[in-house]
Amino acid sequence: MSGLKILALDASTEALSVALVDETGAREFERFEIAPQAHARRLLPLAEELLASAGLALADMDGFAFGRGPGAFTGLRIAAGLVQGLAGGLDRPVVPVSTLSALAARCQRDETVDFVRVVQDARMGEVYVGDFRRGDDGAPETLGPESVIRPADLDAAAETDDCIRAGNGWPVVAEARALDADVLAPRHTWPHALDIARLASPLLARGAGVPAAQALPVYVRDDVARKPGGAR
Template identity: 75%
Template sequence: MTRTTGLKILALDASTEALSVALIDTAADHDFEHFEIAPQQHARRLLPQAQELLGRAELTLADLDGFAFGRGPGAFTGLRIAAGLVQGLAGGAGKPVVPVSTLAALASRCQLDPAIDHVRVVQDARMGEVYTADFRRGPDGAPEPLGPERVICPEALDTEFETRDCVRAGNGWAVMATARGVDADTLTPVEHWPHALDIARLAEPVLARGEAGTAAEALPVYVRDDVARKPGGR
């Protein structure tokens, strides 16, 4: 992706077991990121990690041009934590927010390899289902979705897109292997987790075009809206 000059963006992701915070400063060409697998630690540790990155970059919230966050799909609690934190920070600083698809962020990380074009992302949605979407490299280098994000039973995901030039991403491929009755090693993903750094980079052009939303519009996208419904329902 072509980078935009002069933007400072703080990004958060809590959509999975991973805890990820990133700060990019395109004017200084500096990127900072904290990433770790930290289940159930997001509420306690996201804000301190964000403060740490701002300190390393010698920036304050007022210096930022905007915020970004992984808006889903993903873990309900984690999505609410990230959205709520961004709403508070952006609202207090009077800055815009860019919600970014966690599935697109995973595809983008794969496409850092210029040889990778097509990516199928599958994330474990629990309740016997997966979140999934297919992407190709768009004209601007960013992942371009080839259809809607879906939550489906693993058995319902066709294999037509999984050609030789397609790579797998996401933490749901072990679920797919079980559903297909194959060894998990045959469906090994290139990347397992979304990263806030990729979320920040995907937010750059949106922010540069003036298309970011307000803090109040920083809402999660669950894809599965009814957590209590029968698994596999449509």
């Protein structure tokens, strides 16, 4: 499959974004907003706006992608539910993409960047963490499982001189380390649907998409209701 058209959504943080990649015309479109608690109201209109801008219809899409997490539970459910509805109605495949990997990919658009540590605020006194190196295909390659930990437990020794920081959780880490937030300032703060679409494209091309009903969020934190610092 070549020359794909992909619509991607992300609602995993306070930010929300929708992107459309049209490889047949070498075109990319994205709408990005910081809009806490507006995800359910804004995602579909933004998608319709993008399609209109591109002169395309939903039925023209070869597949869909979304930020599958980790991230805000409500936002992940909204994005998953919307993409299930869109893809299911058209019988198109979906590629769930790690939001941490999408942030790493945004950093690695700078070809000098190799190692990226992504830290996202998980609330409840914790952060989501993922470490990535540039893979042989240029896409982020995970160095271990994504995890949720207390900021004080984040291993600073891994943050070598070549480490690039990304994500909105670094101020929380800086506070835990009694550092000024500027010392741990991230290169990029929010995941973007455009990076999600770009990462999804080669997966979709080789048939790695899933049926709409299997497009599910990945929360990482198993127990949403447990108290911070509680037993896992």
